[in-house]
Amino acid sequence: MAHFEKAKSIHDWLDQRLAIDKVNKVMQTEYWIPKNINFLWAMGMVLVITFMMLLVSGIFLLMYYQPNIATAFDSVNYTIMREVEFGWLWRHVHAVAASVVFLIIYIHMFTGIYYGSYKKGREMIWISGMLLFVAFSAEAFSGYMLPWGQMSYWAGMVITNLFSLGSLEMNGIVEWIRGDYVPAQAFLTRFFMLHVLLVPLAIMALIGIHFAALRIPHVNNQDGDEFDYDEESAKYLAGDTKGSKVIRFANDFLSKDLFVVAVYLIFFFYLVFWNYGFAMDPVNFDPADGLKTPAHIYPEWYFLWSYEILRPFSKDIGLMAFGFAQVIFVLLPFLDRSPNVAPANRRGPFAIWFWLMIVDLIALTAMGKLPPEGIFSTIGLYAAVTFIALWVALPFITMMEKKK
Amino acid sequence: MKEFIILGVVTFFSLVTYYLVEPYAHHVMHPHVDSKHFAYADLPALEKVGNAEDGANTFMAGGCIGCHNVESIGMMTGMDALASAQAFGGVNPPDLSNAGTIYDEKFLADLIRNPAHATMVEHKFSDVKPHPMPPFYGAGGDMDQEVADIVAYLKSIAKPAEEITPAMAYNNACGRCHSLKYEGWTQMGEKPNFKYKKDELRYDANVLEYQEGVTKYMGKLPPDLSMYYKSRGAHFIETFIEDPQTHLAGTAMPRVGVTADSAEKIVEHLADSADTKRVERESIAKNVMIYLLIFTIFAYLWKRQVWKELH
Structure with missing residues (x-):
């Protein structure tokens, strides 16, 4: 049995049993972060805070929400929005956070792509991050079903239909997923389960993996510099905090994180109180009606780009393009053949690739919502083809890149 | 300075996307109908x-x-x-x-x-x-x-x-x-x-x-x-x-x-x-914003204090 001494203080008592000093060092005071970073490096913390808000607001909503097709709509729009004290606030926080979390995820993702933070030892960070993206997508979609409005119902209908895999007509799978021929009670209850239990569990596990994956390769920095962490941290601990290239996670990095989070929260609560409409589609304030298809069915804004890759092609080709779009980002570390870790604008043709990709994704996003007619279909088709072409070209562009 | 340029770029792309999927798309899907101010001019x-x-x-x-x-x-x-x-x-x-x-x-x-x-x-x-x-x-x-x-x-x-x-x-x-x-x-x-x-x-x-x-x-x-x-x-x-x-x-x-x-x-x-709850929302919004503004000021001061030793 291990030897324990009589504790001199509560701190000492805990330290002997839990090694809290050591944990504090490993997790905070001697978790070294490069100094050469900008506010985009705080997006991880912004995401953690947003996820916490989703979790807490979700717990409160869960106390009143009823996963029953006869009462779900009213439990949200009447009970929570009118009867429950501050129910409206929790719902607005939940809805806005669910939408804004994707804005931050996209910023976080494209920060990684821009600075090359997905390669040379950082592949697992990227892959676990993309798995988180998938998990958040599943969480967002399942949550969207719960108010059981018109968009819930018809988005559920359209998306589950995709699993029949086009001309393969595998309708059995669709029925299996729905638990019925159409979205109905079985469908709502299982998406409720996914939304409040299974997917959040997966998200929390993946967040753990994502953080752990960061530990060994360390965070990237603004110039993609490689340096000796032991040497730099020794310099810091010796008192040369100005000369060292690294800083402590806490309080150095944390103080900057917190400031960025504070500014973000102003933006966030501005949306919650004054500009929440974008996160709660008007069509979803009509109760679900299987006999009345809405004039325009579209997903939430963060799924529009991949929806538009599906839409301009014929059924089977569209599905294949859609499948391609879903997995291709995960493969980025292996499709980028250049060994350079540097900001995109110093990487020659890759800079053009990066900005084209951003513009193309925005074009796809816009066309995904606009009705597929006339000029909008044409732009959508070109944008979808460009998306695929950009990925096909990526290995060649990066192979030509000169080694730095 | 560099951080402001980055913020500008991020804000620009976010706003363009927002404009296209919200005001613009809704304007296309639901053409605007002008109010005739209940004049009933046809009667x-x-x-x-x-x-x-x-x-x-x-x-x-x-x-x-x-x-x-x-x-x-x-x-x-x-x-x-x-x-x-x-x-x-x-x-x-x-x-x-x-x-x-x-x-x-x-x-x-x-x-x-x-x-x-x-x-x-x-x-x-x-x-x-x-x-x-x-x-x-x-x-x-x-x-x-x-x-x-x-x-x-x-x-x-x-x-x-x-x-x-x-x-x-x-x-x-x-x-x-x-x-x-x-x-x-x-x-x-x-x-x-x-x-x-x-x-x-x-x-x-x-x-x-x-x-x-x-x-x-x-x-x-x-x-x-x-x-x-x-x-x-x-x-x-x-x-x-x-x-x-x-x-x-x-x-x-x-x-x-x-x-x-x-x-x-x-x-x-x-x-x-x-x-x-629209009236309640307006009144709470004001208080939340005041709180967040004060919180941001303190967060900024703390950051400055911590980073004084680092630059």
Whole structure:
């Protein structure tokens, strides 16, 4: 049995049993972060805070929400929005956070792509991050079903239909997923389960993996510099905090994180109180009606780009393009053949690739919502083809890149 | 400085995306309909000055009270909403106590002469299938004068606009076809609290029967409007009330001919139903923002203090 001494203080008592000093060092005071970073490096913390808000607001909503097709709509729009004290606030926080979390995820993702933070030892960070993206997508979609409005119902209908895999007509799978021929009670209850239990569990596990994956390769920095962490941290601990290239996670990095989070929260609560409409589609304030298809069915804004890759092609080709779009980002570390870790604008043709990709994704996003007619279909088709072409070209562009 | 440029780039792309998927896309999907400010320009202006006293006589003699209640002067048909709806063609005819204030005078005058024309549902009716409200063919004198008199009479007995509440405007102009569940309103009126289940079931069965009649009359049960303020928005509701045909050509929904003031009240009533906590939201928003501003200032000062040693 291990030897324990009589504790001199509560701190000492805990330290002997839990090694809290050591944990504090490993997790905070001697978790070294490069100094050469900008506010985009705080997006991880912004995401953690947003996820916490989703979790807490979700717990409160869960106390009143009823996963029953006869009462779900009213439990949200009447009970929570009118009867429950501050129910409206929790719902607005939940809805806005669910939408804004994707804005931050996209910023976080494209920060990684821009600075090359997905390669040379950082592949697992990227892959676990993309798995988180998938998990958040599943969480967002399942949550969207719960108010059981018109968009819930018809988005559920359209998306589950995709699993029949086009001309393969595998309708059995669709029925299996729905638990019925159409979205109905079985469908709502299982998406409720996914939304409040299974997917959040997966998200929390993946967040753990994502953080752990960061530990060994360390965070990237603004110039993609490689340096000796032991040497730099020794310099810091010796008192040369100005000369060292690294800083402590806490309080150095944390103080900057917190400031960025504070500014973000102003933006966030501005949306919650004054500009929440974008996160709660008007069509979803009509109760679900299987006999009345809405004039325009579209997903939430963060799924529009991949929806538009599906839409301009014929059924089977569209599905294949859609499948391609879903997995291709995960493969980025292996499709980028250049060994350079540097900001995109110093990487020659890759800079053009990066900005084209951003513009193309925005074009796809816009066309995904606009009705597929006339000029909008044409732009959508070109944008979808460009998306695929950009990925096909990526290995060649990066192979030509000169080694730095 | 560099951080501001980065922030500028991120903000730019976010705003472009926002503009395209929100204001722009919605503008394309739902073309804007301008409000005509409830002028009812297609209806002729009243040429004669009405006399309320003469109007009272014409009103009583003209048979209006055969179908319409006028509760404020104690004229009741003696029928409940269901019986009245069943007797008079599907929808319970409105109580006319405050009609002179709730509805536009040009609309009332046109309605009295030709109900299908005033309500813009002539495509639904013909000589074979006439509008359930019979037109007023005149009492033998100058018809323009008689109609003006009736309108003047209706105005004289109606409460002034300040005393018409949002609920009164909604209930009279919309509530006989559209339920408003979240405000406890059925097409037959405010649902009472029942002590015994059997009484409630009887009431509910009557509502279903009433709805059946409205469905037959309209072709489809008019939707419950509890969440319409959220699903359609104030501007849509206002322009739809003003002229349903501009949004939905061929719809069976009649133009109801309310005044601009009444339309505003109807929208307010729908906002009370769908966005009940809007006042609370505004007041809490202010406090949250003040808190966050102070929090940001402290966060910034802490950051400065910590980073003094690092730069």
